Amino acid sequence: DLIPNDGCVITVTKTGFIKRISVEEFKVQNRGGKGVIGSGQREEDPIDVIQTCNAHDTLMFIMNNGRVYVEKAYEIPEASRTSKGRNIINLLNMQKDEKIAAVLIIESFESEDSIVLCTQNGVVKKSLIKDYKNHRKGGIIGINIDEGDRVLKAMIAKPLDHLLILTRNGKGLRFSCDQLRNQGRVTRGVRGIRLKPTDVVVNMLV
DSSP states (O other): OOSOOOEEEEEEETTSEEEEEEGGGSOOOOTTOOOOOOOTTTTTSOEEEEEEEETTSEEEEEETTSEEEEEEGGGSOBOOTTSOOEEGGGTSOOOTTOOEEEEEEESOTTOSOEEEEEETTSEEEEEEGGGGSSOOTTOEESOOOOTTOOEEEEEEEOTTOEEEEEETTSOEEEEEGGGSOBOOSSSOOEEOSOOOTTOOEEEEEO
16 A cells, blocks of 8 residues: 555566666657667667556566466566666576566456467467466466477457467468367467468467
8 A cells, every 4th residue: 555556667688687667767759759778788688578557566477388477566676767677586486497478467366358378389278367366476387388389478368359370481360269268277278270390379469
């Protein structure tokens, strides 16, 4: 109750440094403006994930191996635009070789919306946000990953949304979200797109 519910920007860099910046640090500019520096190590360590949220929102960190960590936005250390931030290993009890695939903003675990995960090999999985309510500090399993596969994207989707999977070879597949049934957390998911041996998924959009 003592923390104001202000708007903030969460950034995670390629090597895993995270910080929370107040939205007020970014002023509106005219078209053609130069912009402002948003990270202190932009040449050596570019920003990988950027999300806007409110300080009281819950952040869900989905890892490349399918584990999920949950943290309040205000627990992320606040820093200036030009600072490096804090190593995320010191914030989450991450396992060895885990890397962030996606960060989702959750306003309430009582939501009827679903989380859709997509892997590099074309497996998709939908589960309800409320299935993640009993999260633990050491992380919980969000999807069982096949050997050699990894989580690529995670999105929040409503039943009437459509999903679009895009591959490296330029193939695209669109389908309705209600074609996926909700599964429990500790399951593998279903085939979302059939890939040729040389192809991999590069993106998924709602």
